[in-house]
Amino acid sequence: MAKQHDVIVVGSGNAAMSAALAALERGASVLVIEKAGEDLAGGNTAYTAGAMRFVYEGNDDLVPLLADPGDPRLPRTDFGAYTAAQFESDLLGFNDGRPLSREQRILIDESAPALRWLSAQGVKFEPIYSRQSFEKDGRFVFWGGLTLATHDEGFGLARAELEALTRAGGEIRYNCPATGLIVEDGAVVGVETPDGPLRAKAVVLACGGFEANADMRTRYIGEGWDKARVRGTPHNQGDGLSMALALGAKAHGFFGGCHATPMDRQMPEYGNLDLPHGERKHYRKICYFLGVMLNAEGRRFVDEGKDFRNYTYAQFGRAIMEQPGHVAWQIFDAKVDHLLYSEYRFHDAHFVQADTLDGLLDELDGIDRAAARATLATFNAAVDADVPFDPTVRDGRGTRGLPLPKSNWAQAIDTGPFKAYPVTGGITFTYGGVEVGEAGGVRREDGGEIPGLFACGEMVGGVFFNGYPGGSGLTSGVVFGRRAGYGAAAAAGRG
Known part of the structure; x- marks a missing residue:
């Protein structure tokens, strides 16, 4: 036996x-x-x-x-x-x-x-x-x-x-x-x-x-979630959940919710399987609070400085999935380049760079360039430059007069070279x-x-x-x- x-x-x-x-x-x-x-x-x-x-x-x-x-x-x-x-x-x-x-x-x-x-x-x-x-x-x-x-x-x-x-x-x-x-x-x-x-x-x-499990994501979280990249293992297919529910277990919690993170748009469908374990997190892109995020329509769609990124990245990953084409661009200038995490300098990080902001936008495929130029010009003009920039606290350096503010860490994007990182939503867990x-x-x-x-x-x-x-x-x-x-x-x- x-x-x-x-x-x-x-x-x-x-x-x-x-x-x-x-x-x-x-x-x-x-x-x-x-x-x-x-x-x-x-x-x-x-x-x-x-x-x-x-x-x-x-x-x-x-x-x-x-x-x-x-x-x-x-x-x-x-x-x-x-x-x-x-x-x-x-x-x-x-x-x-x-x-x-x-x-x-x-x-x-x-x-x-x-x-x-x-x-x-x-x-x-x-x-x-x-x-x-x-x-x-x-x-x-x-x-x-x-x-x-x-x-x-x-x-x-x-x-x-x-x-x-x-x-x-x-x-x-x-x-x-x-x-x-x-x-x-x-x-x-x-x-x-x-x-x-x-x-x-x-x-x-x-x-x-x-x-x-793309089918279960669509069933429980909603349409379009079959397109999400999976940040982790391909093996979390809901097997245990299905076995327990079939046995009469009580379903519990919010099935429409998930941890979703901004991820490199060019990442594989599943998490970094060809990379060493220590590098598997590097497709994540969570320094958006130092710049702005634009969708394909050239619009900002979140308050990038709402709070420390610890409290916003799961929500903002989901917000990207709700944008046209499930994509966005994170845009930074040279003033903050030294503050970007190592994942932005990772050997497989995808970005475009240009000496001018107009030149940068010309390199972005799939974005409404005219709308993006207008959004960035309006944003730059709205930054309250009288408040000191301080990334160690919620510094209150925000924008004035914008329907969608940036509440903290707002700086005009005006110093070249400029970089744009294309991102999508990556799901981590349900x-x-x-x-x-x-x-x-x-x-x-x-x-x-x-x-x-x-x-x-x-x-x-x-x-x-x-x-x-x-x-x-x-x-x-x-x-x-x-x-x-x-x-x-x-x-x-x-x-």
Whole structure:
């Protein structure tokens, strides 16, 4: 008879590995199964920058988590603080008037303990100096409540969690998709795979959302979303969600919402599969707050300086998808070129450059050049040059008299050379999922739980609605992954 594991975890991303590590911590035997081969394992985690948002009071909360607590920059670094009240306010800003959900409250309350727990598993962090701070008066000033990312970003997170799994005695099988759930007497007792059934006392579904499934994107998010580029793995086809719903799981959360990011218009259909793991995030283009974005009609369509980009990129990625042809151009001048992130200097970054603004617009295929010239001239004339430009704060340097303002960081685009980066919308993950109980068990429509079935990560609905503050997704994976792992271990008679 084939070996029966206490817990089978479906998927190998951050949430899946958090569940596996938590179950192992409670003494359960754990098998992780992954649809991809070893080279593409790790779900969307390996495509991220590894940033995690969590509650902290100051430097003393952060230094114990660092890979290099002796970094010479630390004595002149101002991390500030990020309170539970700030986290709550940030989430409510994307809820479209909804009150804080139960899942959001759990995310806030457990964010700091979850990060400390992950650090204890051997995952270490480093300050995000290159993206979340600006040097001011000789000090590094962090902004937007997001300070730490895992060492070596998302790929480093996936690698560290895999190493932790191996150290703890867990097993992983690649090229092993779950094709169905095994149910006996109403309880889930294993998974079907192409190589035969695998039995367990509890199953954790942690295999992502439906962002890589064009049909499901169109059905749930809307027309045109089949054209979105997929920032991450091609394997998140909604398999776990479909299996759970077929078993009577309660659909939960906002299925019409998703994390979408401005991406290089020329990127592949799926996330950077031909690039080294460390470069897979480089098609993202999120420095729009330093310039302006124009659509094919030559019009601005968002307030590029509405807030720190941590709070706007998921919404603005969606806004690009709503423009004609699902495209836009990010336009910058020489004054801000040194502030653009490394992804704008990436060897495969696509842009055009010209010494004059008229010359730049002449190089843009598919844009209404006359309208674009008028838009930029009107924008330049509206900039309030009396307010100092300061990228470390919401500087209030905006425009005056425009129907669509730029609220912060507005500067006239008037200094050559000029650059324009063509972008489209890239989907990262979806928001709709299933409802889970206190221990991560999948709930039915009647409020009860499906025995033996647990879920975490993108499978959990109700965490995000019309956007999200950057870094919350990976934190959510750890929070709900740990809960599901402990719950599955308990269901298996461990802990």
